[in-house]
Amino acid sequence: xxxxxxxxxxxxxxxxxxxxxxxxxxxxxxxxxxxxxxxxxxxxxxxxxxxxxxxxxxxxxxxxxxxxxxxxxxxxxxxxxxxxxxxxxxxxxxxxxxxxxxxxxxxxxxxxxxxxxxxxxxxxxxxxxxxxxxxxxxxxxxxxxxxxxxxxxxxxxxxxxxxxxxxxxxxxxxxxxxxxxxxxxxxxxxxxxxxxxxxxxxxxxxxxxxxxxxxxxxxxxxxxxxxxxxxxxxxxxxxxxxxxxxxxxxxxxxxxxxxxxxxxxxxxxxxxxxxxxxxxxxxxxxxxxxxxxxxxxxxxxxxxxxxxxxxxxxxxxxxxxxxxxxxxxxxxxxxxxxxxxxxxxxxxxxxxxxxxxxxxxxxxxxxxxxxxxxxxxxxxxxxxxxxxxxxxxxxxxxxxxxxxxxxxxxxxxxxxxxxxxxxxxxxxxxxxxxxxxxxxxxxxxxxxxxxxxxxxxxxxxxxxxxxxxxxxxxxxxxxxxxxxx
Amino acid sequence: xxxxxxxxxxxxxxxxxxxxxxxxxxxxxxxxxxxxxxxxxxxxxxxxxxxxxxxxxxxxxxxxxxxxxxxxxxxxxxxxxxxxxxxxxxxxxxxxxxxxxxxxxxxxxxxxxxxxxxxxxxxxxxxxxxxxxxxxxxxxxxxxxxxxxxxxxxxxxxxxxxxxxxxxxxxxxxxxxxxxxxxxxxxxxxxxxxxxxxxxxxxxxxxxxxxxxxxxxxxxxxxxxxxxxxxxxxxxxxxxxxxxxxxxxxxxxxxxxxxxxxxxxxxxxxxxxxxxxxxxxxxxx
Numbered sequence: 110x111x112x113x114x115x116x117x118x119x120x121x122x123x124x125x126x127x128x129x130x131x132x133x134x135x136x137x138x139x140x141x142x143x144x145x146x147x148x149x150x151x152x153x154x155x156x157x158x159x160x161x162x163x164x165x166x167x168x169x170x171x172x173x174x175x176x177x178x179x180x181x182x183x184x185x186x187x188x189x190x191x192x193x194x195x196x197x198x199x200x201x202x203x204x205x206x207x208x209x210x211x212x213x214x215x216x217x218x219x220x221x222x223x224x225x226x227x228x229x230x231x232x233x234x235x236x237x238x239x240x241x242x243x244x245x246x247x248x249x250x251x252x253x254x255x256x257x258x259x260x261x262x263x264x265x266x267x268x269x270x271x272x273x274x275x276x277x278x279x280x281x282x283x284x285x286x287x288x289x290x291x292x293x294x295x296x297x298x299x300x301x302x303x304x305x306x307x308x309x310x311x312x313x314x315x316x317x318x319x320x321x322x323x324x325x326x327x328x329x330x331x332x333x334x335x336x337x338x339x340x341x342x343x344x345x346x347x348x349x350x351x352x353x354x355x356x357x358x359x360x361x362x363x364x365x366x367x368x369x370x371x372x373x374x375x376x377x378x379x380x381x382x383x384x385x386x387x388x389x390x391x392x393x394x395x396x397x398x399x400x401x402x403x404x405x406x407x408x409x410x411x412x413x414x415x416x417x418x419x420x421x422x423x424x425x426x427x428x429x430x431x432x433x434x435x436x437x438x439x440x441x442x443x444x445x446x447x448x449x450x451x452x453x454x455x456x457x458x459x460x461x462x463x464x465x466x467x468x469x470x471x472x473x474x475x476x477x478x479x480x481x482x483x484x485x486x487x488x489x490x491x492x493x494x495x496x497x498x499x500x501x502x503x504x505x506x507x508x509x510x511x512x513x514x515x516x517x518x519x520x521x522x523x524x525x526x527x528x529x530x531x532x533x534x535x536x537x538x539x540x541x542x543x544x545x546x547x548x549x550x551x552x553x554x555x556x557x558x559x560x561x562x563x564x565x566x567x568x569x570x571x572x573x574x575x576x577x578x579x580x581x582x583x584x585x586x587x588x589x590x591x592x593x594x
Numbered sequence: 595x596x597x598x599x600x601x602x603x604x605x606x607x608x609x610x611x612x613x614x615x616x617x618x619x620x621x622x623x624x625x626x627x628x629x630x631x632x633x634x635x636x637x638x639x640x641x642x643x644x645x646x647x648x649x650x651x652x653x654x655x656x657x658x659x660x661x662x663x664x665x666x667x668x669x670x671x672x673x674x675x676x677x678x679x680x681x682x683x684x685x686x687x688x689x690x691x692x693x694x695x696x697x698x699x700x701x702x703x704x705x706x707x708x709x710x711x712x713x714x715x716x717x718x719x720x721x722x723x724x725x726x727x728x729x730x731x732x733x734x735x736x737x738x739x740x741x742x743x744x745x746x747x748x749x750x751x752x753x754x755x756x757x758x759x760x761x762x763x764x765x766x767x768x769x770x771x772x773x774x775x776x777x778x779x780x781x782x783x784x785x786x787x788x789x790x791x792x793x794x795x796x797x798x799x800x801x802x803x804x805x806x807x808x809x810x811x812x813x814x815x816x817x818x819x820x821x822x823x824x825x826x827x828x829x830x831x832x833x834x835x836x837x838x839x840x841x842x843x844x845x846x847x848x849x850x851x852x853x854x855x856x857x858x859x860x861x862x863x864x865x866x867x868x869x870x871x872x873x874x875x876x877x878x879x
Contacts, residue, residue, distance in 0.1 A: 143824075143844040145851055145859055146879060255648055275650055441859045507765045507854045538851075542769050542858040545776045580879070 112137030112151060115583065116191060118199035118224055119431020120182070122164055122173065122216075124206040124265030125289055125375065128427040129159035129182065131189045134198070136437060136577070145538065146440040148581055153432040157189035158424060164207060172211045175219070182220070196225025198574060198583050200430040204237045205287065206266030206303065227450050227574035229585045231434065234283035234358050236587055237426060238262060238269030244429030245373035246420035252276040256368025258417070259343065262425055263376035263405065265289030265396070266303065267357055268339060272367065280360035282349075284339050285309060288376055288398025291331075297322050297388040300395070309335070309354040325388040332400050336408035343367060344412050369415045376402045377422030438560040438573075440580040443544025445556035448530055449575045449582065454496040456534070457483045458567045459517075461501035467509055473516050480524045496532040498565050503537040510539075514546035528555065534571065535561040560584070639679050641665045660818045660849060680817065686757075687815035691715070693756035695786070703767055705750060705786040706739060708732035712789030725791030728798070736785065736801050744782025746774060746864055747804035751790030753824075755812030761821035762846055765853035766810060773861025779868075792826050792840070799831030806864045806873070807831050813844065822847045825860055829873035839874035841867070 112135040119130045132155045140147035162181055165174035186193060201220045203213050213232070221230040231240070241262030242248050251258045251273035262269045268286040272279040285305045292301035299321045302310070310317060315331055317323070338355050341347040345364055349356065372380060379402035385391040391400045409416050421428050459479045465471040487493055502513060521531055531547060533540070544559030551557060558573065563584050565571055574583035643666050646652050652664045665676045672680075692715055700707060709732055710725045712718040718725055728736070740747075748770065752759055774781055782804060787794055795809050806829050813822040824844040828835060841863060846856045867873045 143842050145843060145855065255651070275654065441855055441862075503852075504848060507769050507857070510854060511768075538855050540855075541773075541862075542852075542854040545769075545772050545858050545861075548776055549772055 113578070115197045115435070115577070116195050116225075117431055117435055118191070118196050118228060119427045119429070119434070120199075120201040120220060120224065121204055121427035121430055122178070122202070122207050123204045123375075123426070124267075124287065125164060126161045126423070127164045127178065127181070128161060128424055129157075129185045129189075130155050130424065130427050130431040131157040131191050132199075132428075132432045134432065134435060146580060148437055148440050148578070150435070150437060155428060155432065157191070159185050159188075161423065166210075168211075173207065173213065173216050175212065175216055178216075179220075179223075182224070193223075193225055197227055197577075198435040198585070199225060199228040200231045200240075200434040200585065201228060202231040202237060202240065202426060202430045204267075204269075204426055205264045206289075206305065208232050208234075227572070227583060229434070229452065229572040229587070231430065231585075231587055233587075234267060234269055235271075235281040235360060237267075238271040238281040238283060239278060239588070240429030240433060241269055241373050241426040242271035242273060242371075242429070243433035244421050244425035244427070245371050245377070247271070247371045247373075247417075248273050248276070248433075250369075250371070250417065254369065257365055258369045258371065259367045260371045260373060260419070260425075261377075261405070262374040263287060263372060263401070264374040264426075265398075266305065268374075268376075270343065272365065274365075279365060282343075282359040282361055282364065283357040284342070284355050285357050286335055286339050286355065286401070288379075288394075288401050289396045291317070291328075292396045293323070293328070293388070293392040294395065295389050295392040297324065297392070299323055305357075309338075312354050323388070325386075325391065328388065328391065328397060329400060329404070332397055332404045333408070336401070336404045337411075339405075340408040340412050344414070367414060369417050370409055371417050371419040372402075372405065373419045373422050373425035375423045376405065377419050377425070379403075380406065380422075434585050435574075435583050436563065436586070437577070438582050438584055439538055439540060439562035440578075441538065441541040442561060442581065443541055443548065443557055443559045444576060444582060445530070445558055446576050448556050448558060449573060451494070451530075451532070451558070452572045454494055454532060454571050454573070455487075456565045456567060456569045456571060457495050457497050459497055459499050461499070461513075463501050463504070466501065466505050466513075469512060469516070472513055473520075476513075476516055476520050480520055484524060492527060494528065494530060494532070496534050496565075496571055498534045498536075499543070500536065502535065502543070503539060507542070510542060511546050514543060514550055518547055518550040522555075530556045530558065532573070533557075533559040534563055534565055535559070536564055538562060639675065641673050641675055683817045683820070686820040687817065690755040690757040690812070690815040690820035691719075693752075695752050695756045695759045695788075699760060699763060700750075700786050703750075703763065703784070705784055706735070707786045707788055708735050710787060710789045710791070710794055718789050722791055725789050726793040726797065728787070728794065728801075732787075733801055736798070740783040740785070740802055742782075742802055744780065744802065744804045745806070745868070746779050746781040747798065747802055747807045748781055748784040749787055749790075749795070749798060749807065749809045750784070751787040751794065751809060751811045753790055753792075753811035754814045755820060755822065758812035758815075758821045758823040758847070759810070761848070762823045762853040763810070766823070766825070766846065766857040769854045769857025770808070770810075770860050773858045774864070775861075777861040777865040779861060779864060792824075793835075795826060795828055795831040795840075796833055796835045799828070799835070800833055803830075805830065806867050808860055808864065819847045819849055822850060823853070825856060827860065827863055827867065827873060829867045829871060829877075837874075839876075841873050841877055 115134045117132050121128045135152035137151045139149045165177040167174040217230040242260035247260035257274045266287040268284040271281045290303040290306040384403040385399045540559040540561035547557045570587040572585045711727050712725045809826045823846040827841045
């Protein structure tokens, strides 16, 4: 299979460490000569991994030191031998507690812009969980086994859990469980307690304070309780409640039964080391990490879940971000190339019932309603570009498709007169036909981007990159953090 | 006749008319009911493994192929339903070969008809070479009616499946015309070839000398679909064109390559052929 390569980077700015990887994504034609062209990313290889770098913070540790971080990144690009202009895709992700730092968002977008042509900004616990699960090897394992596999990516501040089954994402849940939530000195003095674990500590009647001296047994008991509570929740013994102080956010109301577990993140890496037996061993990194790693394993074994070794641990998220965030669209699409790349488009859904699709009034009503709802939803920001996801227009005839395009354009022009672009996303292979109908409708008054074979949901954001091989575009779909139940 | 008489007659006629109309309506309804009874949906034909150990696994496999897998069995044989469906699909395939495209469909798209030297279906099947050459009369008609040296020449042919044309032309043809518009291409005078084989493109190429020619032709029907169509495209087709100079999009039907998307794609391919002055394996897509 002859293929071409896209250079992709991943940057993970975590609670305790920042990591950087460069990977090569090889895409190739997977269709035969007699079909419509179809390309896929057939190989994803990491070609450079940075050393672990302590995330530089300043002020009262509530701000990221951008200058130092940028300096380090520039150095890394040089070491990797990559020219920023050659980078065609990738993602910058701010994870765990770092995401709550004062300047997190502006830094994220600044770095995304500066790191290459189509490097996107990603934040949010659920995306973090997903990318970690893809980077750790849990996602590919789920395609080989029958049961549900959970990836627990446990870092300094949070435990991000994603559940996969047969290559599908079932959902994510994030807990306030992490190695750096409580920090210790090697003589057993507490040096830091994260505000995010405070309410759980209170609810369990653990009264900890800074400079308090704590014994190994005491801290072990606390960490053990933390792990047991998380596992009770994951195995469904403790139902999900919105006032559960250990849960950060979740997409699940009920968690389906899990068969296998993988642990990635910094805690996953600590599993390779020996279990600490004294407070001195525990605090070797100045926090409870080593203890947490071994207590999580005990809690998992207690629930008789099968623990599978992750292929990547502390670098799972950055590898996920660098290698797994980018997909490519179908190869028969219509794009106004001059408008690409286009970033951070929220998704507006238009769902049409297949049985009523021939009914012009019904289609008109549905599209109008969707646009009305959208306008209400984005009230303040009417100029904000967005992407329309059309569902249910697959098996329809060309004349029906034409009618739908006509209605869509008419209503779009009426409701969003200041927009100079229409972006449409379809699941099935139909974007070229739909795109050309919109082009003919619009009479070149607005630019049309119509892509397919990309799956998005309400609440997602999408980034669309520049055309590759004159026929398709790279896309990154970002599912936003789920709210607490 | 006085007025009363007239009134009486009118009333009588009215009553008679009403009963007739209602009787006719009833017959129509009965017919429809009957048709419904003999119409089976995919769901009606569905059979599956009872209590499978790994249902998601079977679903995944079935989703990636139209082949008859996971249909269950009785003893060592397929179920009666499976056998009947196979026979039905086989019959549909045979029908597709022996069928003819309705004139009304061709009129709908303003296509006139010419014939190859195929004589009849039997000869057509035994002598593929005859389907590649147009009759003398056909050549004359084409010369009379068609624009010479067009940029794009569209030809439609029944080939081995008339039902492929009936099933897909309404979707692929207007999509193709729109894609010519979007790609800034102009077409000559389109027509229909009865009893055509793929290589009749070469003969037409000699007569009209188009820059590019696209032939929408019914494919050899199979057990998955009897309605599958191909679009063969060629840059300056002529006598002696080799098969590797043809570009093709095949498997166009509702369960394969979507006809509307295929139509929209053809315009792009034709534009690239004109730009690169090439088709087939030498064309870069």
